Amino acid sequence: EDKVVQSPLSLVVHEGDTVTLNCSYEVTNFRSLLWYKQEKKAPTFLFMLTSSGIEKKSGRLSSILDKKELFSILNITATQTGDSAVYLCAVSPWGAQKLVFGQGTRLTINP
Amino acid sequence: GAGVSQTPSNKVTEKGKYVELRCDPISGHTALYWYRQSLGQGPEFLIYFQGTGAADDSGLPNDRFFAVRPEGSVSTLKIQRTERGDSAMYLCASSLTGTSGSDRDTQYFGPGTRLTVL
Numbered sequence: 001e002d003k004v005v006q007s008p009l010s011l012v013v014h015e016g017d018t019v020t021l022n023c024s025y026e027v028t029n030f031r032s033l034l035w036y037k038q039e040k041k042a043p044t045f046l047f048m049l050t051s052s053g054i055e056k057k058s059g060r061l062s063s064i065l066d067k068k069e070l071f072s073i074l075n076i077t078a079t080q081t082g083d084s085a086v087y088l089c090a091v092s093p094w095g096a097q098k099l100v101f102g103q104g105t106r107l108t109i110n111p
Numbered sequence: 112g113a114g115v116s117q118t119p120s121n122k123v124t125e126k127g128k129y130v131e132l133r134c135d136p137i138s139g140h141t142a143l144y145w146y147r148q149s150l151g152q153g154p155e156f157l158i159y160f161q162g163t164g165a166a167d168d169s170g171l172p173n174d175r176f177f178a179v180r181p182e183g184s185v186s187t188l189k190i191q192r193t194e195r196g197d198s199a200m201y202l203c204a205s206s207l208t209g210t211s212g213s214d215r216d217t218q219y220f221g222p223g224t225r226l227t228v229l
Contacts, residue, residue, distance in 0.1 A: 004153075034217070041222040042115075043154070043202070048217055088153050092216070097142065097167060097209040099218060101153030 002027040004102035006089050012108045017079050021105045023089030024071040033065055033072050034099065036088040043088055046074070079109045113137070115221030117203050123227045124193055132188040132224045136205030143186050144218060145178055148200040160186060161209050193228045200225050 003026045013019055025033065032050045036043035047056040052067035060079075065072045076083055086106050090099040116135045124130050136143050142161055146154035156170040160180045168178075175193075180186040190197055204218040 032216075036220070041200070042220045045217055045219060048214060090153070097159045097161070097216075098144065098156040098170070099146075099154070101155070103151070104153050 002091065002093060002100045004089055004091055004100055006087075006102035006105050008105060009103060010106045010108075012110065013079060015079060015081060015109055015111050017109075018075065018077045019079060019107065021074040021076075021087050021089075021107070022071065023073070023102055025089075025091045025100075025102075026070065027091045027093050027100065029094040030067065030091065031094045032092045034090045034092065035063055035072075035074050036090065038086045038088055038104070039084075046087075076107075081109045081111055083107060084109045115203055115205055115219055117201075117221040117224050119224060120222065121225045121227075123229065125229050126193060126195060128193050128228075130190050130193055130226065132190075132201050132226070134186045134188070134203030134205075134221060136184065136186070136203070137219060140205035140207055140219075141183070142206045142209035142216075142218075143180060144204045144206075145186070145188050146202040146204065148202055148223070150199075154202050157188070159209065166209070190226075193226075195228050198226055198228045 007022045035046040047063045049065035055064045060077045063074045086104040088104045090101045118133045145157040148154040159167040163183045175191045178188045200223045202223045204220045206218045207215040
């Protein structure tokens with residue numbers, strides 16, 4: 001059974017800190033890994049990663065995938081209170097057009 | 112253009128009643144997905160449509176759940192004889208395609224319908 005595990009489940013830091021969120025997975029026929037940010041309702045898309053070792057970057061957020069060790073990390077530098085959200089990691093297997101999500105990491109940024 | 116929209120945003124019903132949840136995908140997206148998210152958990156897949164047909168309904172928990180997409184755009188998730196355990200956020204997502212293996216498969220989510228069964 002395909003499985004995604006995120007850690008930590010919850011993280012509280014101060015504004016300006018750098019955080020690293022972890023995502024490990026087990027999936028048959030890996031196609032891609034995606035990160036989403038969920039503030040109140042709709043998860044909003046951040047990154048899609050398909051190749052190992054390639055970093056995707058958008059402003060203060062970046063992510064990298066390790067297909068050999070089956071994990072990904074999401075880094076956020078110079079955190080701001082607006083980064084407070086649940087961050088979801090999901091994998092998409094070939095042959096099944098669905099996303100398998102982890103439990104999410106609840107990130108709280110205190111001013 | 113507009114994103115994925117879902118109505119209603121909240122639905123409160125009584126145990127045993129029938130409910131319909133509606134999803135309007137991004138214009139031009141052929142693939143549509145339904146997920147269910149319980150409190151403190153990640154979304155769980157329910158069903159996937161490619162055009163008008165349900166290509167994968169393996170996530171539907173039982174035969175009380177049914178979904179349609181008759182014209183290949185708007186979809187309705189239908190739940191019969193609701194139970195308290197059905198209470199959750201129901202999320203809809205759409206993507207340009209579903210099988211390309213590229214960025215065109217990226218799923219974009221709507222704001223969800225929070226269903227509460229009393």
